[in-house]
Amino acid sequence: MMLLLLLVFQAKTNAQVDPAHCRYPLGMEDGRIKDHDITASSQWYETTGPQFGRLNREEGDGAWCPAGLLEPAVKQYLQIDLGQLTFLTVVGTQGRYAQNLGNEFARMYRLNYSHDGLLWRSWKNRLGNQTVKANDNAYTSRINDLHPPIITRYLRVIPVSQVSPTVCMRVELYGCPWSDGLISYSSPEGQQMLPPWFPFASLNDSTYDGVNEGRKMSGGLGQLTDGVIGQDDFLVTRQYLMWQGYDYVGWKNGSLSSDYVEMEFVFDKQRNFTSMKVHSNNMFHRGVKIFSSVSCSFKPHLLANWEAEPVEFHTVLDDRNPSARYVTVPLGSRTAKALRCRFHFADVWMMFSEISFLSADTVIPTQITPVVTSGFSNDESFMPTTHNTDKLHTITCPFCSPGIQTPLATSPTTIDLPDNRHTPVLIGCLVTIILLLVVIIFLILWCQYVCKVLEKAPRRILEEVTVRLSSSSDTVILQTPPVPPRVSQMDPPYERIFLLDPQYQDPAALRNKLPELSQSAEASACGGGYAEPDVTQCTPHQCFQNSVPHYAETDIVSLQGVTGSNMYAVPALTVDSLTRKDISVAEFPRQRLFFREKLGEGQFGEVHLCEAEGLPEFLGEGAPLPDRDGRPVLVAVKQLRADATNNARNDFLKEIKIMSRLNDPNIIQLLCVCVSSDPLCMVTEYMENGDLNMFLSQREMESNLTQANNIPSVSLSDLLHMSVQISSGMRYLASLNFVHRDLATRNCLLDRRLTIKIADFGMSRNLYSSDYYRIQGRAVLPIRWMAWESILLGKFTMASDVWAFGVTLWEIFTLCKEQPYSLLSDEQVIENTGEFFRNQGRQIFLFPPPLCPPSLFELMMRCWDRDIADRPTFEGLYQALRPHVVQ
Numbered sequence: 084m085m086l087l088l089l090l091v092f093q094a095k096t097n098a099q100v101d102p103a104h105c106r107y108p109l110g111m112e113d114g115r116i117k118d119h120d121i122t123a124s125s126q127w128y129e130t131t132g133p134q135f136g137r138l139n140r141e142e143g144d145g146a147w148c149p150a151g152l153l154e155p156a157v158k159q160y161l162q163i164d165l166g167q168l169t170f171l172t173v174v175g176t177q178g179r180y181a182q183n184l185g186n187e188f189a190r191m192y193r194l195n196y197s198h199d200g201l202l203w204r205s206w207k208n209r210l211g212n213q214t215v216k217a218n219d220n221a222y223t224s225r226i227n228d229l230h231p232p233i234i235t236r237y238l239r240v241i242p243v244s245q246v247s248p249t250v251c252m253r254v255e256l257y258g259c260p261w262s263d264g265l266i267s268y269s270s271p272e273g274q275q276m277l278p279p280w281f282p283f284a285s286l287n288d289s290t291y292d293g294v295n296e297g298r299k300m301s302g303g304l305g306q307l308t309d310g311v312i313g314q315d316d317f318l319v320t321r322q323y324l325m326w327q328g329y330d331y332v333g334w335k336n337g338s339l340s341s342d343y344v345e346m347e348f349v350f351d352k353q354r355n356f357t358s359m360k361v362h363s364n365n366m367f368h369r370g371v372k373i374f375s376s377v378s379c380s381f382k383p384h385l386l387a388n389w390e391a392e393p394v395e396f397h398t399v400l401d402d403r404n405p406s407a408r409y410v411t412v413p414l415g416s417r418t419a420k421a422l423r424c425r426f427h428f429a430d431v432w433m434m435f436s437e438i439s440f441l442s443a444d445t446v447i448p449t450q451i452t453p454v455v456t457s458g459f460s461n462d463e464s465f466m467p468t469t470h471n472t473d474k475l476h477t478i479t480c481p482f483c484s485p486g487i488q489t490p491l492a493t494s495p496t497t498i499d500l501p502d503n504r505h506t507p508v509l510i511g512c513l514v515t516i517i518l519l520l521v522v523i524i525f526l527i528l529w530c531q532y533v534c535k536v537l538e539k540a541p542r543r544i545l546e547e548v549t550v551r552l553s554s555s556s557d558t559v560i561l562q563t564p565p566v567p568p569r570v571s572q573m574d575p576p577y578e579r580i581f582l583l584d585p586q587y588q589d590p591a592a593l594r595n596k597l598p599e600l601s602q603s604a605e606a607s608a609c610g611g612g613y614a615e616p617d618v619t620q621c622t623p624h625q626c627f628q629n630s631v632p633h634y635a636e637t638d639i640v641s642l643q644g645v646t647g648s649n650m651y652a653v654p655a656l657t658v659d660s661l662t663r664k665d666i667s668v669a670e671f672p673r674q675r676l677f678f679r680e681k682l683g684e685g686q687f688g689e690v691h692l693c694e695a696e697g698l699p700e701f702l703g704e705g706a707p708l709p710d711r712d713g714r715p716v717l718v719a720v721k722q723l724r725a726d727a728t729n730n731a732r733n734d735f736l737k738e739i740k741i742m743s744r745l746n747d748p749n750i751i752q753l754l755c756v757c758v759s760s761d762p763l764c765m766v767t768e769y770m771e772n773g774d775l776n777m778f779l780s781q782r783e784m785e786s787n788l789t790q791a792n793n794i795p796s797v798s799l800s801d802l803l804h805m806s807v808q809i810s811s812g813m814r815y816l817a818s819l820n821f822v823h824r825d826l827a828t829r830n831c832l833l834d835r836r837l838t839i840k841i842a843d844f845g846m847s848r849n850l851y852s853s854d855y856y857r858i859q860g861r862a863v864l865p866i867r868w869m870a871w872e873s874i875l876l877g878k879f880t881m882a883s884d885v886w887a888f889g890v891t892l893w894e895i896f897t898l899c900k901e902q903p904y905s906l907l908s909d910e911q912v913i914e915n916t917g918e919f920f921r922n923q924g925r926q927i928f929l930f931p932p933p934l935c936p937p938s939l940f941e942l943m944m945r946c947w948d949r950d951i952a953d954r955p956t957f958e959g960l961y962q963a964l965r966p967h968v969v970q
């Protein structure tokens with residue numbers, strides 16, 4: 084009876100591995116990988132057997148050493164069985180030190196890997212090299228990142244030595260479980276995009292490890308599962324030294340025998356599929372779009388036929404936003420071991436950079452999962468008799484920190500039921516096991532529930548913010564509750580979301596706990612236009628928002644729009660209420676502006692490059708204009724669209740008012756305005772070299788190679804000089820108690836001489852739309868640059884500008900080749916913000932850019948200090964950075 088019980092173990096797994104964070108030691112050093120899972124081709128002595136090949140351990144004679152001399156033709160290996168499919172990102176090696184008795188080490192090694200222990204493949208790096216540099220001495224460990232990562236269960240480390248014929252090795256592997264379970268995909272071969280109609284791009288799957296026959300790839304994994312997602316512009320790659328289009332696999336419509344791309348996915352076992360996520364490019368102006376529809380068929384076993392009734396999914400095509408994106412395809416909880424999906428073209432090209440699956444493991448009723456833990460039984464009759472291996476399997480603990488494995492064992496392999504020789508004792512034991520399992524599942528579910536409540540915290544805050552943002556059609560307020568006109572008695576304060584801590588039930592208690600929160604209310608009340616005076620030092624004069632009388636709710640308008648991400652409450656402005664004397668620059672006759680080209684565009688306006696006739700004479704002596712050398716004066720003219728909303732108009736006028744008072748070599752200079760009639764215009768200096776993001780992303784680090792080949796490049800000292808200039812401009816804004824709120828490389832412009840000037844152009848919003856997070860389709864927030872308190876509490880201060888400065892430095896030293904936290908979705912970035920708030924060591928920081936001096940990364944880390952008061956000031960940052968600039 085009991086045996087007929089349906090024993091279905093379901094563990095929700097969401098792959099989408101992030102290689103930057105999937106770097107957990109897998110257990111060689113700490114013994115989670117058991118001795119019997121480490122084998123070798125040979126061993127010199129008992130005391131140098133494979134079980135001694137553990138990094139940083141000194142048991143036995145201190146390492147694994149293969150027998151005999153290592154001739155080039157002889158392949159010796161140390162083999163590790165990880166017990167489950169694993170996403171392997173890093174390998175660490177060491178030689179034999181043995182308290183100074185040993186001096187054997189491998190200078191190089193190769194890696195072979197296998198899903199099943201039968202079919203072995205050789206690992207190659209992205210350039211096709213198989214050998215990896217290992218050690219130079221017997222004691223220092225060397226850590227090598229695997230690019231691409233390996234998805235495998237078995238790994239062989241094969242020492243290669245041309246110098247010394249005796250080698251010994253100690254090894255650690257790093258990675259995380261490959262919970263996707265995908266073991267291969269097949270698809271038509273990726274193609275090349277060719278001029279003249281398109282730019283050159285090679286869109287093949289260059290790391291695919293299966294076979295490629297007749298233009299069809301099968302039996303392997305490759306770039307679509309390497310965790311690297313492509314950029315918005317498919318020509319730009321995240322990998323150094325790689326060709327245009329490297330991150331994507333792409334196909335041209337009409338070049339295949341069908342009008343769709345057919346892909347098959349094979350999994351390690353039967354799974355219950357919830358959804359598939361396909362990261363697709365959508366650069367429609369180059370003929371690339373996400374797929375228009377996809378239809379997926381399912382197979383319960385590899386030898387079965389495809390089931391009738393595929394799942395169909397139609398996407399909403401988007402030819403407004405060219406950002407690459409994840410398209411989530413619901414798979415209706417269908418059970419299968421293999422899937423076949425047909426992706427239909429929506430344009431000339433279709434390009435994918437990553438595909439992942441959300442599924443739950445399924446064990447079907449006629450089979451039973453053996454549960455073998457050391458504490459249960461050693462009785463042979465409980466051990467799998469046929470195709471199971473003899474080892475304990477681990478599952479990832481859903482409530483532990485990632486990578487920690489529980490010894491709770493469930494084998495993914497199913498076994499046949501015991502035959503009828505088995506006695507009632509066996510049944511009794513099984514009943515006990517089932518009951519234990521029920522208890523364990525209950526405990527797991529309970530823990531998951533608790534974790535969820537904790538993890539929901541930042542999301543709830545965001546939801547509340549969202550509700551507030553959308554609660555009134557004309558009002559966008561991102562501020563803490565104490566601002567009287569907006570907070571009804573019914574509105575719960577943000578602090579109430581911390582359900583588990585009674586202190587947090589009471590906002591006052593939270594303020595006591597977090598002194599900085601007590602200022603957030605005033606901070607929000609102190610909202611400004613382009614910038615907001617810092618609350619902590621805001622005088623009535625400087626903090627002009629403070630002078631605003633208590634306004635009626637109906638007067639409050641949104642300032643989200645033309646010029647920035649700034650969202651705050653201000654009374655509605657009219658040209659009358661903002662009198663001419665508020666604007667300290669002159670009105671320029673608009674008929675003397677001659678349009679040359681469009682520089683940018685946003686929701687409510689455009690920036691044009693214009694020739695300004697007679698501007699030097701108009702501005703008079705000492706005007707901040709570059710040398711003209713007899714050429715016409717070029718200016719950037721930001722113009723409000725005729726149909727802009729009142730809010731956008733207010734925003735525009737407010738930005739003019741503030742900009743007209745700013746005067747610093749590293750802040751964009753407002754020269755004159757045209758506001759006496761519509762359309763409203765502001766005229767600023769023209770910055771020939773565009774924005775810093777674009778500038779850096781088109782350059783490489785200076786090297787012999789860039790110099791020899793005339794590749795546009797920048798030096799470390801250029802980058803430091805840029806950083807100093809931005810800190811100087813921000814120091815100036817801070818001296819006026821202005822808060823920028825959207826500091827990022829996209830808002831820094833470069834002139835002819837590469838002087839940087841900070842601007843805040845909402846016009847860049849279209850170009851950089853993926854940098855902004857849209858809340859319920861209304862407000863947009865640059866969340867990847869925002870301090871935790873800005874996201875969670877709506878608190879913007881100079882200290883939150885310092886946070887954004889840290890992110891801007893990070894962008895500079897990655898040459899803007901990557902978006903901050905590029906591997907996290909917007910929602911994950913917000914969840915991470917909650918971790919910054921909780922500060923329990925679970926927050927994910929931006930990684931140190933490879934080119935960045937460690938002292939500079941430390942400075943960045945200080946900008947991201949959880950404690951607002953502990954972050955440096957802009958003056959401090961400027962003083963710290965300035966000495967590094969070569970004069």
Ligand code: ADE
Pocket residue numbers: 682683690719751767768769770771773774832844846
């Ligand atoms: N894009 C927006 N503003 C600009 C400016 N002032 N110069 C050059 N490009 C711009």
